[in-house]
Amino acid sequence: MPATTAESRLHYVLQHFWQAYDAVPTVSIGYADTQPQVEVVAVEHNFFAGTAPYPAPPLWREWQGRQLPFFFDAQPARPLLVLLPEGRARVQADVVSAAFYLLSGWQEFYSDERDQHGRFPYAASVQQRYGFVAVPVVNYYFEVLRAAVEHAGGQPLRPRRWADGRAWAAFITHDIDNLYSAWKAPAKAALQRRDWLGFARRYWQHFTQKDAWDNLAEVQQTVAEYGAKSTFFFLPEHRKAPNGTTNADYQVKQILPVIATLKQHGAEVALHGSLGTSLDPDRLYDEVVSFDSAGWGLRFHYLHWEPRVTPDLVDNLTNGYDSTLGFAEHYGFRNSYCLPFNLFNFQLGEAADFLEIPLNVMDATLHHPKYLQLAPEEILPALTPMFQEIERFGGVCTVLWHNENFDPANTRNGPREFRALMEYLRSRNVAFVNGSDICRSFQPSLSS
Numbered sequence: 001m002p003a004t005t006a007e008s009r010l011h012y013v014l015q016h017f018w019q020a021y022d023a024v025p026t027v028s029i030g031y032a033d034t035q036p037q038v039e040v041v042a043v044e045h046n047f048f049a050g051t052a053p054y055p056a057p058p059l060w061r062e063w064q065g066r067q068l069p070f071f072f073d074a075q076p077a078r079p080l081l082v083l084l085p086e087g088r089a090r091v092q093a094d095v096v097s098a099a100f101y102l103l104s105g106w107q108e109f110y111s112d113e114r115d116q117h118g119r120f121p122y123a124a125s126v127q128q129r130y131g132f133v134a135v136p137v138v139n140y141y142f143e144v145l146r147a148a149v150e151h152a153g154g155q156p157l158r159p160r161r162w163a164d165g166r167a168w169a170a171f172i173t174h175d176i177d178n179l180y181s182a183w184k185a186p187a188k189a190a191l192q193r194r195d196w197l198g199f200a201r202r203y204w205q206h207f208t209q210k211d212a213w214d215n216l217a218e219v220q221q222t223v224a225e226y227g228a229k230s231t232f233f234f235l236p237e238h239r240k241a242p243n244g245t246t247n248a249d250y251q252v253k254q255i256l257p258v259i260a261t262l263k264q265h266g267a268e269v270a271l272h273g274s275l276g277t278s279l280d281p282d283r284l285y286d287e288v289v290s291f292d293s294a295g296w297g298l299r300f301h302y303l304h305w306e307p308r309v310t311p312d313l314v315d316n317l318t319n320g321y322d323s324t325l326g327f328a329e330h331y332g333f334r335n336s337y338c339l340p341f342n343l344f345n346f347q348l349g350e351a352a353d354f355l356e357i358p359l360n361v362m363d364a365t366l367h368h369p370k371y372l373q374l375a376p377e378e379i380l381p382a383l384t385p386m387f388q389e390i391e392r393f394g395g396v397c398t399v400l401w402h403n404e405n406f407d408p409a410n411t412r413n414g415p416r417e418f419r420a421l422m423e424y425l426r427s428r429n430v431a432f433v434n435g436s437d438i439c440r441s442f443q444p445s446l447s448s
């Protein structure tokens with residue numbers, strides 16, 4: 001595996017920095033050896049030559065009124081930013097190493113921790129350990145660089161803008177796992193109560209009425225009420241995984257007319273990779289080709305993602321986008337960044353080609369026996385600080401709300417709670433975009 005060099009890490013971080021401000025590089029940024037206008041002070045550490053998942057604990061500094069963790073910061077007594085004469089500046093914490101560490105996904109690549117579904121657990125993350133999951137720390141590091149660059153270049157750097165000049169964007173998505181299973185839980189509960197009549201009624205309804213989760217037109221209609229459009233991720237695998245975990249309860253080829261209608265009404269349709277495809281390039285390829293969608297997007301079922309395999313596998317297959325990377329256990333920023341970005345391909349030692357649109361909040365995270373147990377009225381107040389961070393940095397807020405949770409019977413993380421989020425987003429003048437819009441706005445500048 002190619003080791004990273006200080007140069008490759010700097011290049012990776014600066015690529016994202018300039019992209020965050022939609023700016024062409026006008027000021028040189030680097031370590032002292034290249035005598036740049038903005039010097040980032042190198043801290044003696046050999047961290048990236050090794051394979052340890054975690055660096056030394058961060059030091060906390062105040063920046064723009066916020067306490068922020070700085071990894072690779074040796075001398076907290078020194079001011080963070082020194083503005084020098086003749087268009088020079090010095091950043092006295094190694095924000096390039098710190099940004100590389102978080103953005104690249106280093107911790108999950110080198111950690112051996114995985115949960116029962118094979119995922120890197122939130123509990124093993126530095127975000128959990130130091131309590132900054134809902135703070136896009138890398139965006140704050142970039143603000144330090146921005147202040148230095150503005151001083152050095154004598155010009156303001158402005159955050160990028162979205163459609164109609166809006167300051168930030170929202171990417172509303174639905175993973176379609178189930179269409180026909182709403183009746184099962186209540187029928188089972190009736191059986192357990194020995195409520196035979198209740199069971200019989202559910203069973204009869206199942207055969208004679210539309211299932212409450214067979215609701216994709218209603219989902220689209222609900223989203224449209226907010227002037228928004230959304231993206232539907234369909235799961236082309238009907239069979240269970242070898243360990244018994246379920247994939248779709250429907251067969252894609254039987255619902256092609258439904259999908260066509262969604263598309264006609266402006267929906268984006270993308271691939272929900274079934275269990276195992278995040279580890280198996282042939283199976284993922286089969287699902288991609290079986291599923292014709294122009295310029296494609298991807299999210300893996302169960303948010304399954306093996307950091308040592310999946311990035312390279314997706315990188316080989318597409319320059320489209322993925323939107324798997326959030327923590328199932330907690331809303332926030334898994335890579336501490338609120339803009340779409342390119343993961344680091346550790347096999348190649350450079351940025352991956354596909355765009356990662358990080359997932360910020362999933363419906364199940366908010367109320368689930370193993371995740372959070374927020375009351376309905378607690379949801380929006382809990383999420384608002386995260387939304388404010390995304391708005392501040394002109395980022396993308398990615399929301400996953402399963403079609404199952406548009407069932408009015410769900411009064412915990414159901415349609416009412418979804419509507420409350422949409423009301424908020426609309427009230428903050430967000431641009432509702434889909435994955436293709438985001439790719440169009442982000443990928444061209446990266447390929448240059």
Ligand SMILES: [Zn+2]
Binds near residue numbers: 175177272300301302
């Ligand atoms: Zn799924």
